[in-house]
Each structure stands twice: as structure tokens, then as C-alpha cells.
Amino acid sequence: MKRRYNIIALLVSILLFVQLTSTSVYAEPSPEETREILQKSLSIVEIDHEIERITQRQNELDQQQLTLTSQLQEQKEQIHIQQERAGSVVRSYYTGERDSLLMTVLGGRSFKDLFILYDYYQIIIGRDQAVLDKFQERYRSMQQTSTRIAQTAQELDELKSNLQNQRERVITLQKEVDGQVAASGNADAIQKLMNELTIYWENIGIYEVKRYFKALASAMQNLPDFIQNQNGGISTTGTTYTIRIGQNELNQFLREQNPIFNDFAFQFEEDRITASGKRDQLELSIEGHYTVENEPQNSIRFHVDKLLFNQLELPDTTRRMLEKEFDLGFYPQKILSFVKATEVSTSEGVLEVKLAISF
Structure with missing residues (x-):
């Protein structure tokens, strides 16, 4: 297989040499024109690969966007529940319920009662804090998801614009190459040279x-x-x-x-x-x-x-x-x-x- 591609490479070199050193008796392209055609044909191959990479990334981002949107909906539902719990905790402090609880603790008739009531008080306060912390955590998580959705949407827009630009580049280059090949006076030889160059590039050159x-x-x-x-x-x-x-x-x-x-x-x-x-x-x-x-x-x-x-x-x-x-x-x-x-x-x-x- 490697020998085959070495032969292809040699053939490309020979054909390129022949094209670059030929005279213009039959209106054949000049060395610079031949090189320009080959360069454009190679660019078309590479830009096509870029279009494939962009399309693949676009598909990945589309799927990621769907996943993030689903996550955001779940987080909104969770935070609604957590918000009600957090609101209940805040109201209990605002209305003085926790103050009454503290007074009950301080009103213990003995040190033993005081310590027992204080332990209960700490458990309740700890649960209150856990509810508030959970609410903050869910809220931050929801904000992060929203930010990621916005970033993904922006990247998708940029990818779509880039994809359109690359497709237009390929169309323009292809028209130029087609026109130059048709006007070369030796279209078959140049087309063969382009094909052999593409084979060599994709199987040996890029690697x-x-x-x-x-x-x-x-x-x-x-x-x-x-x-x-x-x-x-x-x-x-x-x-x-x-x-x-x-x-x-x-x-x-x-x-x-x-x-x-x-x-x-x-x-x-x-x-x-x-x-x-x-x-x-x-x-x-x-x-x-x-x-x-x-x-x-x-x-x-x-x-x-x-x-x-x-x-x-x-x-x-x-x-x-x-x-x-x-x-x-x-x-x-x-x-x-x-x-x-x-x-x-x-x-x-x-x-x-x-x-x-x-x-």
C-alpha cells in the first residue's frame, strides 16, 4: 500500500514537472497558473474537511443545547419547591417564631432542660440553614445552566456563520478552478493531476x-x-x-x-x-x-x-x-x-x- 502511494507521489511530481516546464504552444497554462489551479483544488479539499468538522461540532452543540434546556426546566421545578421552603424559613424569622423558640430554650428550669432544649434549637436552626443553602445552590446551578445555554447559542450562531462562509469559499474556488481547467487547453491532464494530488494528500500528505x-x-x-x-x-x-x-x-x-x-x-x-x-x-x-x-x-x-x-x-x-x-x-x-x-x-x-x- 505504501509503495502504491509512493508511486502516486512520484507520478504527481512528474506530472507537475511536465506541466510546470511545458511551453505555451498549445495555450497550455503557465507554471504559475498550474500551481494556482493545484493550490485551489487542494484548498477545496481542505475546506470541505473544515465544513465536515463544523457540521459535526454543530450537531454536538445542538444536542448539548437540548440537554441543557431539559436540565434548566428540571432546575426551575426544583428551585420552585426549594423557594417555598426557603420562604417558609425566612417568614418564621420575620414573624418571630424562632425568637419564641429561643425564649423557650432560655426558659429551661434546669441546666439539663436547657441543654436538651438547646440541642433541639440547634437542630432546627441547622435545618433552616440547610434549606437556605440548598436554595442558593440550586439558584446558582440554574444561573450556570442559563449561562451555558447562552454561550452554546452564541457558538452555534458563529458556527452557522462560519459554515456559510466556508461553503461560499468552496463554491467560489470551484468555479475558479473549473474555469481555469476549461481554459487550460489540457483539461484532462490537469484534472488527472488534481485527482492524483488529492489522493496523495489525503492518504499520505496530511499524515x-x-x-x-x-x-x-x-x-x-x-x-x-x-x-x-x-x-x-x-x-x-x-x-x-x-x-x-x-x-x-x-x-x-x-x-x-x-x-x-x-x-x-x-x-x-x-x-x-x-x-x-x-x-x-x-x-x-x-x-x-x-x-x-x-x-x-x-x-x-x-x-x-x-x-x-x-x-x-x-x-x-x-x-x-x-x-x-x-x-x-x-x-x-x-x-x-x-x-x-x-x-x-x-x-x-x-x-x-x-x-x-x-x-
Whole structure:
């Protein structure tokens, strides 16, 4: 099976080479036009997958909304009962019933009677408090359920809007591809190339891309230990700490973590990070940047701004999916527990993180 897909990959490469190097005697598409068609066809495949993910999430939220609505109705019925009990307790204090009970306790004729009556008094007061606490608990629970319903409804609205946008993107891209293929003068060859590319991407390409992202995410878990063991990796000025990571040191660290990075390298530039490599039939290029995030916890988060697979740019939906599935960030508090990141920047060959003491 793997051999079959390697043959497909080779065929795609050969066809792509032929298309990209052909002359325009028969009005065949230029190399750039061919690449654009293939890129759009790959985007259609990936956006279709995003539509599937959105639809699945929408179905999950619809079911969750039904469950929450049912829970809210039950809670309303329960709180109505609890409200009556709590009201009865409050009225007993307001009308002085509990004061009379206290006077009865204090009117005991002996210490023995006093202690017995006081025990009964504490039991009654304790039950009163339990009723009021139960009412407050049910009320808070009902409020939380109402909030979750509102949040779910908002997410559903956003999903529906996103779903509509993605469907419109697919329709637009498909029309563009159909028009370009029809005008290419070699529609059958290009259609075959698109089909073979789709087969290769869905059976090999996406899994290889995820393999790199998974290896990166795993390596980043060990980055704090690497930084701590680096001589001069952390410096301090007053209450400010600075972490500096050189691209050569990072690449060496990654290769020690996983041999998959032997043909893959990071490069730090001004406000930009690139990572690229080539192995067998796969060529991968990632471009992105780091930001400081404080939710759900303080971290240095990596954002994928551009992703190229065999020189074809993948759509934003694929980038977001990979960011969500694989955590490529790191957490400074795993290095120094009493600090938090306040700033991150890259310059030629260096990644720098500023840390401040967290109070």
C-alpha cells in the first residue's frame, strides 16, 4: 500500500514537472497558473474537511443545547419547591417564631432542660440553614445552566456563520478552478493531476504534515529543561528575566529529540519564524510568529501564518486545525515558577522572551 502511494507521489511530481516546464504552444497554462489551479483544488479539499468538522461540532452543540434546556426546566421545578421552603424559613424569622423558640430554650428550669432544649434549637436552626443553602445552590446551578445555554447559542450562531462562509469559499474556488481547467487547453491532464494530488494528500500528505507537528509538539514539552541546562540561556536584570534561544541551538535540540528533524530546520528572522525541510516526496514549509498569551495560562503561543506542502499553500482552515490539535508553544513557568512572560520577539538568529516576577 505504501509503495502504491509512493508511486502516486512520484507520478504527481512528474506530472507537475511536465506541466510546470511545458511551453505555451498549445495555450497550455503557465507554471504559475498550474500551481494556482493545484493550490485551489487542494484548498477545496481542505475546506470541505473544515465544513465536515463544523457540521459535526454543530450537531454536538445542538444536542448539548437540548440537554441543557431539559436540565434548566428540571432546575426551575426544583428551585420552585426549594423557594417555598426557603420562604417558609425566612417568614418564621420575620414573624418571630424562632425568637419564641429561643425564649423557650432560655426558659429551661434546669441546666439539663436547657441543654436538651438547646440541642433541639440547634437542630432546627441547622435545618433552616440547610434549606437556605440548598436554595442558593440550586439558584446558582440554574444561573450556570442559563449561562451555558447562552454561550452554546452564541457558538452555534458563529458556527452557522462560519459554515456559510466556508461553503461560499468552496463554491467560489470551484468555479475558479473549473474555469481555469476549461481554459487550460489540457483539461484532462490537469484534472488527472488534481485527482492524483488529492489522493496523495489525503492518504499520505496530511499524515506526514501531522507527523511533523506532533514531533514538534512533543519536543516543545522538553524545551524548559533544555533552556535550564543551557549556559547563559537565562539572564537577569533587576526583577526582569530574559530567555534567549539561538536558532542553531534550537535545531540541535530538536534533532536530539527526534531524527525526523535531521532534514528540518528553524530560522529566526525579524518578527518572523520559518521552519522548512524536505524528506522523500514531502516538502514542508512553515512560517509563523510567537505571541504572549495569558488565557487559559501564561504561555508563549506559536501561530502558523503560512503553510506550504510541496510548494502549495494550504488554506487558513488547515492552519487553524493544526494549531488547535498540536500545541507548539511553551510555558515559562515550567522554567521559573515565580515569573510570567510579558514579551516575545525574534531577530536574526535569536528568539528572546522577557519575563517578570508574578505576584
